[in-house]
Amino acid sequence: MTSDVSQQTSSDKPFSLVVLISGGGSNLQSIINACENGQIPATIKAVISNKNDAFGLERAKKASIPALVLKHQDFTSRESFDLALAALIDQYQPDLLVLAGFMRILSPSFVERYLGRLINIHPSLLPLYPGLNTHQRALDADDKFHGASVHFVTPELDAGPVIIQGIIPVADNDNIQSLADKVLTKVEHLIYPQAITWIATQRITLNDRIVYLDNEPLPVSGYQIHY
Numbered sequence: 515m516t517s518d519v520s521q522q523t524s525s526d527k528p529f530s531l532v533v534l535i536s537g538g539g540s541n542l543q544s545i546i547n548a549c550e551n552g553q554i555p556a557t558i559k560a561v562i563s564n565k566n567d568a569f570g571l572e573r574a575k576k577a578s579i580p581a582l583v584l585k586h587q588d589f590t591s592r593e594s595f596d597l598a599l600a601a602l603i604d605q606y607q608p609d610l611l612v613l614a615g616f617m618r619i620l621s622p623s624f625v626e627r628y629l630g631r632l633i634n635i636h637p638s639l640l641p642l643y644p645g646l647n648t649h650q651r652a653l654d655a656d657d658k659f660h661g662a663s664v665h666f667v668t669p670e671l672d673a674g675p676v677i678i679q680g681i682i683p684v685a686d687n688d689n690i691q692s693l694a695d696k697v698l699t700k701v702e703h704l705i706y707p708q709a710i711t712w713i714a715t716q717r718i719t720l721n722d723r724i725v726y727l728d729n730e731p732l733p734v735s736g737y738q739i740h741y
Contacts, residue, residue, distance in 0.1 A: 529556040529714040532608040534599075534616035535563045539570020540698060541614040541635060541706050546577045548707035556714045559606035562599070564618055586618065596624040603628075610713055613667065614706070622669040630720050632667040633713070635706050637697050639663060639679055639735070644672030649693045652684065660684050660693060662701045663736065664709040666720055675725045676736035677718060680705040700741050 533542055542561060548554040561574035566583045574581035584602055589595035603611060613634040625632065638648040640663040652660045661681040668674040680701035684693065712718040719726045727737055
């Protein structure tokens with residue numbers, strides 16, 4: 515896989531995002547805030563949800579961002595939904611496609627279409643705990659640290675090159691809910707805008723599955739921040 519994110523936008527065209535959601539959209543809100551306050555030099559062209567009751571749609575409308583619904587139940591296969599989703603996304607020609615709690619496994623053809631400009635945030639320190647129930651799995655393993663990872667999406671589930679990880683200690687009295695809340699508010703809401711900022715300002719490049727920050731290769735764990 516070879517992709518140079520820095521070559522996908524030009525200086526005379528504002529960097530643009532499309533964000534995909536399925537639920538409350540708190541990460542979406544952190545991205546909206548970062549765009550509005552100037553941290554992320556980008557415009558959110560649209561927010562798309564596969565669920566019409568996703569509260570993130572209201573967040574988008576409040577920020578005057580087009581809020582669109584494409585229900586996966588209206589399609590007979592994953593591939594047909596993904597084709598329609600891609601057609602909708604491509605109307606906005608985003609420089610970067612951002613998954614922010616989009617609870618769908620994307621087909622390989624969809625991922626290949628946006629390879630190198632499709633990112634996701636996952637609530638674990640990848641490669642630990644791909645998939646679901648990450649907080650319970652961290653507690654069951656008696657991990658001393660937990661966190662979240664922003665990564666480029668590849669056809670393999672939660673296995674794409676990591677851009678950044680935020681790390682927090684696991685307290686002795688943490689349960690699933692307390693740990694989930696801490697990871698979301700103390701890590702995800704900070705590292706997702708940071709990763710998008712780096713990409714929008716052309717500080718991140720991706721070449722042969724290696725992420726570079728300011729032309730320096732990052733380790734497989736990405737850039738790590740302890741909170």
